[in-house]
Ligand SMILES: Nc1ncnc2c1ncn2[C@@H]1O[C@H](COP(=O)(O)OP(=O)(O)OP(=O)(O)O)[C@@H](O)[C@H]1O
């Protein structure tokens with residue numbers, strides 16, 4: 001099983017200006033992620049998990065080194081190109097869901113498709129399918145403030161998955177969820193990962209989440225401390 | 238763009254009260270601006286129409302000695318024209334005189350008008366049909382000031398050609414209603430043939446009023462003032478009214494725009510997470526700037542709708558029934574009817590809409606422009622200042 005690398009991180013360093021000086025959040029990181037991986041970044045607060053995910057999501061760019069996502073060097077992309085990359089190929093799941101409050105569940109999920117050229121019928125089909133994946137087809141017309149936390153995060157998963165991206169980035173997706181909901185959404189994501197071959201990249205502190213990961217990358221002070229493969233969680237595909 | 242409109246519409250509807258507050262203030266400005274300008278335009282039209290009908294005709298040929306603004310020039314400012322030069326002209330001879338209603342003395346301008354003329358709207362029929370020795374007609378203001386009514390006789394004193402005083406009773410055969418104060422206040426109209434006899438100034442006129450067919454030529458001793466020149470004072474006064482009024486409604490508009498600006502600044506600040514989410518979902522920053530700008534300018538579009546719902550019936554009603562003006566405001570010195578029929582022209586409405594929409598778009602764009610410089614990572618954290 002020799003799969004291509006969808007994400008290649010080469011000597012990536014990220015420094016933030018802080019007051020007069022600089023703070024180094026990532027120190028010379030080298031990592032590769034293959035298609036279909038179900039991987040988590042784990043480490044104490046401030047270890048650089050979010051910073052690395054933001055770079056991979058092309059929301060930010062490295063100070064030094066190269067981040068190549070789906071063959072594209074993040075540093076070389078224009079605003080338009082990186083927007084297109086996110087729109088078509090990368091799904092985001094946030095800790096606080098970030099649903100748009102004035103839109104219904106359906107419209108929230110539909111949003112990314114509106115930026116592309118799908119017909120109304122196609123969009124409807126895709127959105128309903130995505131809502132079925134997360135078990136919320138019956139709640140399409142609800143507004144986000146009527147949802148429970150677990151339902152909100154499942155809408156966010158549907159929104160990230162509806163465009164069938166190559167990569168899904170989930171920054172602490174379970175931080176606001178109870179145990180039952182955490183297990184539920186992880187099972188859903190694991191299933192989508194298996195069925196659609198989507199690459200999932202998490203950051204987490206959560207032991208329950210770690211129980212599902214195939215690979216755990218331990219970060220500390222902006223450097224990779226350990227890159228651990230969890231054989232038990234790898235499904236033979 | 239279409240997407241921005243859809244999203245903006247949803248966002249505004251989702252924002253509820255705040256949206257309707259902005260829309261309310263803005264549509265109020267819309268209505269006030271259109272109402273005020275429509276009123277002025279209506280007044281302008283009415284004043285011009287009445288001044289032309291009652292006084293100016295299609296221009297006036299004035300004796301060059303005569304200055305309408307200097308009563309002392311009345312005495313010598315008159316002359317005659319040759320028969321062929323008088324074509325398409327209605328002669329008016331003005332003399333200074335006094336009347337004595339109830340023993341009080343009132344100085345008046347005694348105006349002789351051709352009873353066969355058809356250029357001016359003066360109700361000459363009454364003069365023509367009367368069998369009294371000196372039939373006279375006056376306007377309502379004059380009638381009130383002199384306490385005269387139709388059928389009254391009053392003593393008139395005037396000077397003849399030689400300068401000697403003469404006196405006789407005149408009979409008020411008609412009190413007419415006009416909006417043009419300059420043919421009413423302090424004026425007494427009698428047939429010009431009578432005035433010629435009374436003064437010995439056969440065929441003399443102070444001025445001639447032209448009709449539509451009149452072709453202005455240079456006649457020595459006379460100066461021609463076109464209709465536009467005669468109306469220019471009126472036009473100036475009304476233009477001034479327009480400017481002083483616009484200060485009021487521009488202030489109102491400024492308040493409405495400030496409210497939109499404020500909402501936008503607040504939105505850009507409060508909705509950072511949302512902005513970050515849009516960018517994470519694949520919108521470009523300029524698309525987000527566009528979305529927020531459209532949201533702001535959509536206030537003006539909604540205001541247009543609300544303004545139309547209130548304004549169209551209101552304006553249609555006002556244009557039909559007119560607006561009553563109290564008698565006190567008649568002293569303004571230019572033609573002001575008791576009732577003005579506002580004119581809401583398509584040009585007025587379109588300019589107002591353009592003005593409001595463009596202004597709202599600009600004040601929406603300015604705060605939204607900040608988004609293009611936002612760091613999406615910080616926006617997602619909601620940590621921007
Ligand atoms: N824009 C920034 N400016 C300055 N410092 C920053 C910025 N973003 C992150 N940092 C710093 O970089 C370090 C890594 O931050 P990061 O958010 O990646 O940590 P994390 O591993 O995600 O932590 P947590 O588990 O708390 O989310 C932190 O010390 C943080 O303070």
Ligand SMILES: [Mg+2]
Pocket residue numbers: 049050051171203
């Ligand atoms: Mg983090």
